[in-house]
Amino acid sequence: xxxxxxxxxxxxxxxxxxxxxxxxLLVGLLGFSWWSGEQHExxxxxxxxxxxxxxxxxxxxxxxxxGRTARFAQFVKGPRAALDYVRGRYTAAPxxxxxxxxxxxxxxxxLTVMVGxxxxxxxxxxxxxxxxxxxxxxxxxxxxxxxxxxxxxALLALVALxxxxxxxxxxxxxxxxxxxxxxxxxxxGEEQAAPLGASWWKAxxxxxxxxxIAWAISKGFxxx
Amino acid sequence: MIPTRAFRPIHIAVLxxxxxxxxxxxxxxxxxxxxxxxxxxFKKIGxxxxxxxxxxxxxxxxxATMVAAAQTVAAGAKEQAKLFPAGSGASSGVKNDALPSVxxxxxxxxxxxxxxxxxxxxxVTVANGGDAAAIGAQFKATGxxxxxxxxxxxxxx
Numbered sequence: 001x002x003x004x005x006x007x008x009x010x011x012x013x014x015x016x017x018x019x020x021x022x023x024x025l026l027v028g029l030l031g032f033s034w035w036s037g038e039q040h041e042x043x044x045x046x047x048x049x050x051x052x053x054x055x056x057x058x059x060x061x062x063x064x065x066x067g068r069t070a071r072f073a074q075f076v077k078g079p080r081a082a083l084d085y086v087r088g089r090y091t092a093a094p095x096x097x098x099x100x101x102x103x104x105x106x107x108x109x110x111l112t113v114m115v116g117x118x119x120x121x122x123x124x125x126x127x128x129x130x131x132x133x134x135x136x137x138x139x140x141x142x143x144x145x146x147x148x149x150x151x152x153x154a155l156l157a158l159v160a161l162x163x164x165x166x167x168x169x170x171x172x173x174x175x176x177x178x179x180x181x182x183x184x185x186x187x188x189g190e191e192q193a194a195p196l197g198a199s200w201w202k203a204x205x206x207x208x209x210x211x212x213i214a215w216a217i218s219k220g221f222x223x224x
Numbered sequence: 225m226i227p228t229r230a231f232r233p234i235h236i237a238v239l240x241x242x243x244x245x246x247x248x249x250x251x252x253x254x255x256x257x258x259x260x261x262x263x264x265x266f267k268k269i270g271x272x273x274x275x276x277x278x279x280x281x282x283x284x285x286x287x288a289t290m291v292a293a294a295q296t297v298a299a300g301a302k303e304q305a306k307l308f309p310a311g312s313g314a315s316s317g318v319k320n321d322a323l324p325s326v327x328x329x330x331x332x333x334x335x336x337x338x339x340x341x342x343x344x345x346x347x348v349t350v351a352n353g354g355d356a357a358a359i360g361a362q363f364k365a366t367g368x369x370x371x372x373x374x375x376x377x378x379x380x381x
Contacts, residue, residue, distance in 0.1 A: 124266070125269075126271060133274070134278035138267075222281070
């Protein structure tokens with residue numbers, strides 16, 4: 001009896017291009033921000049920070065306007081769903097699972113604190129400072145710089161957790177890294193997948209909004 | 225009326241340490257008092273540098289404000305040079321960021337301090353001139369002396 005040929009591997013989009021670009025640009029810029037900060041290359045450090053401000057604004061916008069798996073409404077679930085997921089009682093839809101969703105929010109919140117305090121931070125000599133530091137006192141700017149340092153440690157912890165989780169899934173034969181690069185996942189059996197519905201023009205609008213706000217912040221809202 | 229400006233933390237710290245010195249003529253001011261005065265002094269200088277930077281960034285700098293800030297920096301530079309007596313480093317048990325090289329390489333430290341005094345003196349001169357571009361350049365030159373000394377003689381923050 002002739003055996004059936006193996007079924008063709010069918011794929012579907014998991015992450016839209018803006019999500020993937022956001023992710024990898026953020027990885028690169030975080031590394032560069034760390035390096036430039038350590039080297040006291042503050043002009044570069046500020047530029048990198050403005051780029052991250054733009055990325056964050058875009059990502060929040062994309063959380064409402066993006067493809068299905070990019071949207072907060074799709075992956076932000078209550079604690080019950082997260083607990084059920086941990087206990088293996090929750091069948092997650094493709095995309096961030098309920099625990100991963102909280103991890104995304106925690107990372108975004110920490111990054112917001114990071115760049116938010118950086119904008120107001122002043123160094124101990126009053127020489128280097130964020131673009132909004134002239135709106136606050138020296139003491140407030142110093143406090144912002146201290147929180148900026150503390151938030152970096154929190155961010156490192158979250159990144160470590162993120163990487164460990166990816167490795168755990170890898171050991172359990174689920175590769176999360178590939179889809180974040182090429183954007184596709186393999187469909188199981190007879191599964192049918194709806195398109196993500198990410199729109200080019202909406203992405204363009206988001207880029208313009210994010211770039212404009214980041215530029216205005218970098219100027220300290222002074223447009224003379 | 226006594227101007228309230230007269231009572232800044234550094235003055236209180238200095239008065240206290242002087243007071244202690246008078247009360248116990250044999251004893252020098254305690255390391256704790258010196259470190260407190262030193263840190264308050266640097267903080268005041270940092271604050272004045274920020275005032276200058278903010279003025280320059282505002283696009284409409286006020287000359288009197290910049291002159292006052294430059295004078296604070298220049299006066300502070302001269303005061304700070306006196307606040308590093310032997311035995312006031314971290315080894316005194318008082319937590320501070322001054323590295324042992326301040327005392328082991330004293331000549332280089334004093335030279336670095338002298339540069340700060342000279343550049344901050346010029347800062348007052350250009351501030352009085354009122355040319356924003358020149359003030360900006362001298363702000364950088366003065367800040368450069370801060371940074372150079374800190375890289376060599378202060379623990380990484």
